[in-house]
Amino acid sequence: MPRTDAGVELAGVSVRYGSAKQPVTVLDSVDLRVGAGEFVVLVGPSGCGKTTLLRVIAGFARPDSGSALVGGAAPRPGRGAGVVFQQPRLFPWRTVGGNLGFALARHGVPRSQRPGRIAELLERVGLPGMAGRRTWELSGGQQQRVALARALAAEPGLLLMDEPFSALDALTRERLQEEVRSLAGRLGTTVVFVTHSVEEAVLLGSRVLVMAAGPGRVVEDLPVPLPRDPGTGVPELRASPEFARLRGHLTEALRPA
Template sequence: MSSVEATTTPAADSATVEQTGGIRIRNLTHRYGRGPGTVTALGPIDLEVAAGEFLMLVGASGCGKSTLLRILAGFEPVRDGQVEVGRAAPVPGVGSGVVFQQPRLFPWQTVGGNVELALKYAGVPRELRAARRDELLARVELDDTAARRVWEISGGQQQRVAIARALAANTSLLLLDEPFAALDALTRDRLQDDLRRVSAESGRTNVFVTHSADEAVFLGSRIVVLTRRPGRIALDLTVDLPRSGVDPDELRASARFAQLRREVASAVKAAAA
């Protein structure tokens, strides 16, 4: 059997969502503006995500991917429908870590200072922060960078710091909004490898927004493609590729990877038409 031969990943079900604190979305619609200028950006959407899943949201620009992510983060209010992260409505800064397209680090802080500040807000005692900081930086392969200034490290390294900072919070959900879109191809591939590994180690639920079918198939255990505005679910696909114990380059070169990538790319194109 090839090391990239398909393995199955169970889809979410209601019992799993309730018991382990996944995501539950019921009849969600989101609109911007009022009166004649109202724009329906999203919905209606029904979706359940089990704890530990790596969900990729894919679709053309303007389909509502980032809107849905902001709703899950608590940055946008839920006015029509129901959204639960765990068993509660989303609250900004509570229940999830967020990584944006740009690192958004504090330039007046060192690399370690950025992570320690997140640990402070997460309630980690002062005497434990240095050890936890070093552990998180090691997890994203940034050992011995704690004392360096933000501008002294590369863009890819800055994005790793942003991921470490998001992991600093004791949350079960990590939300990522195209965090690798502005990076060069080699750095992007390296960070995808890192994130896939960190995700497998942490066991957190991940929701990741992307335009890329290739990125979606490589990172995701499940892919949801949204239609053009208002975004609705056009495809909900379980990715039956191994999550560990396989070389990333071998995985990307496998026939099953190529088949899934074509299926997702075709669905995105059809959904945007």
């Protein structure tokens, strides 16, 4: 099971790019707390620093000022967090099982245990029996499921997702939204999810953080008091008055001033 201590805490995090003479501030004094088991969604205009914030939490980027902690320690790439990108980024020369086996090997899983773990991961993301398939034989949605399985290979307590469904067709996107929502609930995984879609934010998040551009900062922290039990389907959520209210609120909050 995933770790249960995968809370995130950012205090005064600022990130600047460019030269010392002409720095560009991407994030400006961001304070953020994500409790273990929360599903927090980041929304905001392009260029507001959502992906940069995710990179700081993953340990791929270091803040120029302030501090970042995951599970009480400084984040390090590949340690404690699974990351799913907008594109699957699978190894095309490996099978589905080979991609997952590579991830398991990196995390120290003995060779004898890998076939069982691969089968378990594929079952978990709805791709049973597909370990022998080539990645180029899969649809875009299936490839993204493999990417999710790879991120779950180390049983992370924290899952970071950067617009993972934006390139998919509407039907596949809806199916994966429901699966990720259900999966995170069953495993108790902490999730930080980046999207441009207001509807996706309300559907998935237990909280939605609205970011403003120029430079990036959190301007609103919106709780989403919708049912999160697996028995409540996505169609029922979308049809609820509360869903419509939250979607309208976020849409208004993201309008340019």
